Amino acid sequence: MELIVYAPFAASALLAVSGPRLAARMPPATGTRLLLTAGLACALTSLLSLALLAATLIGRLPLVAAVGAWSGDRLRHADPVSPLTAKTAILTLATIAIALVWTAARRARALHRARHASARLGPRTGRLAVLDQPAIEAFAVPAGRGQQGRIVVSTGMLRTLNAEERQVLLAHETAHLDHRHHRHRTLAALITAADPLLAPLPAAIHHLTERWADEDAAATVTDRSLTARALARAALAARHDERPSPRSAVLCFGRSDVPGRVRALLAGTPARRPVIVAVLTAALTACLVSAAEAGNDTAHLFGRARHGYHARPLGITAATTHEARHLITVLDHRTDGSR
Template identity: 40%
Template sequence: MDAGVFVPLLLPAAGWPLARLVSTVARPPVAVWLLTGSAVALAAGSTAALCVLAFAGLSLVPLVARIGEWSPQSLQGMEIASVPVEAGCGLALTVAAVSIVVTCVRRIRGLRALRRIVAGADGELVVVPGAGPVAFAAPVRGGRIVVSRPMLAALDPVQRRALLTHERVHLRRRHHLFLAATGSAAVLNPLLRPVRPAVEFLVERWADEETAERLGDRRVVAAAVAKAALVARGKAPEFAPAATGGPVPRRVAALLAPAPPRLGWRPVAALCAALSLVVTGWTAQASVEAAADLHAGLELASVGHHHHHPHALA
């Protein structure tokens, strides 16, 4: 099999420099979409490549060869598969499958816990009386903003409005889906782990900027973010965006700086988009070509098997 099959397994290593570049030059909404789309495509490509390689290894097993009616000797002669390499890929695929199942179970349990917290709440705002200072957007029951009384008490009325507007932006823009997608991509391919914190930071910057635009005062939003992070206790669920998430000092510094230009597709941002498309396209092409090579090899091995065993055609 052509060495190009390993391209989808190695390209996710570009996740860290891509995340750094896109986070720096593109506006938060653009950067979030680019990084999430790239991470999902790269994770899908690497998983597909693992599936192809693992199946290529299984094709050499006599029992599998008999079921598929092809000759494992022919496959070995065509260098379709290599047992040590494919065995390692099969192990990696198994680990990825188990990890994604564990992640899904953990998220389901977390969502159930959130539903219990917001149970009985009539409106969008759910005030938790006994908890420490916390605030986050819960993506359950149509979207709820969970805030504790100590958090509300720590902020003045203007800061409370900024905090609630920030969480409302998280719900309206469905930021939890971006976090879930990049988190799942990182589980499928650990090389994509740097993308997850980058997207977490960017969704907070997205909510910060939209909140500042709605309120018309960047300093008020910066003060609210800084104060909420200073008094916060505990951590919000990983799939529930919170105003205290991401590197807060960087967020506050960005809010105290002038607003970024409204034009999201500046030349450098467009270059990042093109780079993301090239990387994901290369991954998809390599995965498809590997699958086509394996299919062609199996077809030839099947013909050779029937040629040497004419009774199989009966």
């Protein structure tokens, strides 16, 4: 286990730089799924690499060595990972665990608040709810499993668009609900929390899901120019709206990279890119293989350490006592040095 254990980190950095650009060149539905799959694989293999690096130091503890039935001393001599690297891996894993819990809680809280606010709009008579207010606003609020979400549109938005453009808006928001794009965005946020090297992923997935809904709307009204015009008109009307953007749990119309989305609509239906898919798939496979190889190397390392265990067997109770005595000795030396 030497350089190969760091391969997932290199793959994550490479995906962060090139992944969004490659995904933007293919149909947005394909790009979204492929980018999320690659990001999830990089995050999981990076976590595995961190765990392998941390295990080399944790395995040296007398109590852990006694439970695992291997020699901590032999593991220390055979281990190619420096203690500083292993300690950094342990600290990184602890930080990632906190980030994952915080991100999941924040997303769940935002979704709960959005659904609660949607329920206060009145009894459900369908997907569409109209707000009697001049603000230019339209967004979709996802619902729970087995339920339909809700499309919320202000009267200010309805007055801004003509009848055909309103069809585009409703088709766009319906696509968000039907495809459950809030789950794609939540997964992207969790992947980034697990692998900070993939920081550009949430913004890329946000853009791709908006493009996905744009393409569905264009297919529904069978007019790409009309879809682009409705999107541009809504964005221009909301340009002077000083209110903050809605929470991450809702999916808005005309609020994200409108110029790029309009250009993509006017450029025509995106072509399939089998070469890009093949390249990303090959890179993903190489990342998984490298992680598996690093795991095998670590298993062999602990296997060699287990061969030396019979020379000095140590029970769990004795290991705990030995660990406590070692800690007391270290503290005594530090106390004497400070005097």
